[in-house]
Amino acid sequence: KQEVTQIPAALSVPEGENLVLNCSFTDSAIYNLQWFRQDPGKGLTSLLLIQSSQREQTSGRLNASLDKSSGRSTLYIAASQPGDSATYLCAVRHGRGNNRLAFGKGNQVVVIP
Amino acid sequence: DAMVIQNPRYQVTQFGKPVTLSCSQTLNHNVMYWYQQKSSQAPKLLFHYYDKDFNNEADTPDNFQSRRPNTSFCFLDIRSPGLGDAAMYLCATSRETGAYEQYFGPGTRLTVT
Numbered sequence: 589k590q591e592v593t594q595i596p597a598a599l600s601v602p603e604g605e606n607l608v609l610n611c612s613f614t615d616s617a618i619y620n621l622q623w624f625r626q627d628p629g630k631g632l633t634s635l636l637l638i639q640s641s642q643r644e645q646t647s648g649r650l651n652a653s654l655d656k657s658s659g660r661s662t663l664y665i666a667a668s669q670p671g672d673s674a675t676y677l678c679a680v681r682h683g684r685g686n687n688r689l690a691f692g693k694g695n696q697v698v699v700i701p
Numbered sequence: 702d703a704m705v706i707q708n709p710r711y712q713v714t715q716f717g718k719p720v721t722l723s724c725s726q727t728l729n730h731n732v733m734y735w736y737q738q739k740s741s742q743a744p745k746l747l748f749h750y751y752d753k754d755f756n757n758e759a760d761t762p763d764n765f766q767s768r769r770p771n772t773s774f775c776f777l778d779i780r781s782p783g784l785g786d787a788a789m790y791l792c793a794t795s796r797e798t799g800a801y802e803q804y805f806g807p808g809t810r811l812t813v814t
Contacts, residue, residue: 620800622802634805681799681800688749689744693742
């Protein structure tokens, strides 16, 4: 069974600092990995999708890396802003079984002005 | 333009009173998913449709049912809501299973009184 872990559960950083969020998964047989943002009481917004054959994806201030063999992904957010305050969820798409998304519980981020 | 639409955004129902949540999509995707997310927890897949083919997760309670009358619409029916069913319900779509990205709607927050 695929297990996805995100540590720490919550963190605070001063505005302007770079954010580094970590995700680990137990089964390397994945199709892809997605990073999502979730604001309180809202749905999920997809930030980046990394296919299993890729090592990283970039969008603006966001960069996500994937090391499939070691079961890790990292989301970098450069020069954090108060508007980046949210919960960030990592999810992997199984390469076995019914291809369901397995989610971590998220990193709750607060950027302090 | 919204691609995955959920209605209503907020739903209040009484204990034991049947409730239906709605999801529609403009992407013409083959696969539609329903997830349940409780506070501070990871989203949990309830079931998904591949076209008209219904796929239930093994641990989804019988109280939860789903209908997909056509490609665009999918409904989540909760036959007898209990207090433990209060949660955010997320609908998602993907073009196919496997390596395709999932697109999420804004969610419906269900309160059971």
